[in-house]
Amino acid sequence: MVTLDDVAREAGVSRTTASRAINGKLTVHPERSAAVQRAAEKLGFRPNPAARSLARGRHDSVALIVSETNIEGMTNSFFAMALHGAIREIAKTDQQLVMLLRANDESDEKFLRFLEASHVDGAMVILEAHNTELPRLLAQSDLPVVFLGRPIESAEAPLSYIDSDNVGGSVLAAEALIAAGRRRIGVITGPHGMGVSQDRLRGFQQALDAHGLDSSLVAESDFQTAGGAEAMGLLLDQHPDLDGVFVMSDLMAAGAVGTLKTRGRRVPEDISLVSFDDTVIATTLEPRLTTVRQPLEELGARMVTALAELIAAPTAAPIRDTLPTTLVRRDSV
Amino acid sequence: MVTLDDVAREAGVSRTTASRAINGKLTVHPERSAAVQRAAEKLGFRPNPAARSLARGRHDSVALIVSETNIEGMTNSFFAMALHGAIREIAKTDQQLVMLLRANDESDEKFLRFLEASHVDGAMVILEAHNTELPRLLAQSDLPVVFLGRPIESAEAPLSYIDSDNVGGSVLAAEALIAAGRRRIGVITGPHGMGVSQDRLRGFQQALDAHGLDSSLVAESDFQTAGGAEAMGLLLDQHPDLDGVFVMSDLMAAGAVGTLKTRGRRVPEDISLVSFDDTVIATTLEPRLTTVRQPLEELGARMVTALAELIAAPTAAPIRDTLPTTLVRRDSV
């Protein structure tokens, strides 16, 4: 850990002056100020917020108070449910949960610095797309980190993650379709760059291959509604004889069902559909969706405990848990 | 602020011993330990986490990293969207966002102590139901607090809040119904104890009264889907001639539409419906809902800036902002 004293020494000034320079006080000579900035940059100085808060009597942090009901009500998105589980679990400990937002246009390096500056003991990462350098960077820093969902880089780096059984869940989905007598089964995936997409595709193709069916009817999408609608159209264009489809998220399924309706295909009479997630959408849509449920709250909670373990024993082997998925049968198969 | 030294003095021991007692170390005599506990309780001692973190070299806080996309994706719940706005705004400052969960079964006093122990500079409160003592308690403490939505107690206490124009939005809703030629218009409200319910009911009745229509067809519910379905049933039983309904949330509207369908009433042919929120549900439902949109992200962002103002000038008058709502016309009227 590099402290203000280190910076002061490097810059050849007193700690007082260094502090002033860092905080942009005007009573410091421009030249020296610049020297301090340079030293700080070179050394990678991050003011310790605890020390700062102690000295200033301020904390620079505001609380966001949410009720449990609130979080419970967020049963509609992947992220929200994992958040719910994590927050509940955190509340049992005496830890604070600090939320960091990674802006879409922020570079990985910048964000990493930001994270390190926030002086937390560890981090849980819930990122929609893991196709950034972030996992690799985080693996290099020695901050304990747990990912929700297997990062692509996990094979090369000692990363810890908690994931649901995407492969197994997709096998369930495919088999439900097959059991319903479907033989021309397509799949709408998430981005190929994401671990979940890869895992789910693997399970799906594995099941189809085992039954000697064509597993090459795949359309890549983005997990969103509009993307699902579009991908469904593509799939239909290329394979008019389609009689079943596995869609990797409820959100995309909502779009896909819309496309099917406008194309005059009835679900499930003409085409059976199985999706993934089991969010509220699955029950408000017509027909109600048969979908693979992930234990999202449990995943969130497990992230917290795993992170605690990692913080307690930083040198231990990475933690990699896979929690079981289940098929929820409704009306779309 | 009461410090460890105060506690030690009160208990008649050294600061060292007090620290040990507080932290449950075993090298302290049970009797003295009890004395310290008593003193701490009496004085309302809360260890300063910054000092603790500085001394221990730990922070007892873990980060939850979420991507902007993540938060953006949570467009489906009231809470989530406000959260999105708040987080984005916070990210612009150098403040940290600490999330505190208020468990459903936790007493207000206990939570207040918890909040004070977390040593934040201020708090934003997003609570579904304000029918607790919490607002009043928070008003007594001198922590700057901003509520999302007008708390009931706001008339008696100098509370700050950011709210959307519930009255105005409800007037819009009622007038849309009236303009569609509806004359027997009911309303499904949230809990009467909540400020939003009261405001929306007021706007609704105001509009109906202005047109000389009966504004007494009201059913109280809970903002949830199941509750909405049930309330719709009640309303239909009591007023079979109903030809329009204002439902105070999309979630309840989903339930209400279900009930209408099973009772053989077509929307909007037989009954027109306007709801409130404009979440994804409004577009995935059949028919797509005409609904009142609140500027939720803006509300969340405004909470942050308002809180900052409050922290800067704690003695200033409470901040009470009302942001405009708009009617989004779709297919249910």
Add this chain to the structure above:
DNA sequence: TGTGGTCGAGGAAGCGCTTCCTTGATGAAG
């Protein structure tokens, strides 16, 4: 040339807590 004012910089105290190290008291062992 002397006086006063301004500016930049540093010394040192202190924020509230933990913990190492030391000390005094007590009991067990020789």
Add this chain to the structure above:
DNA sequence: CTTCATCAAGGAAGCGCTTCCTCGACCACA
């Protein structure tokens, strides 16, 4: 009756930073 552990408690240092206060250097003015 010593000598040694053992235990409980306190003194004091120190975590990393901010900031009050002091001080020297420099310039302008009379």
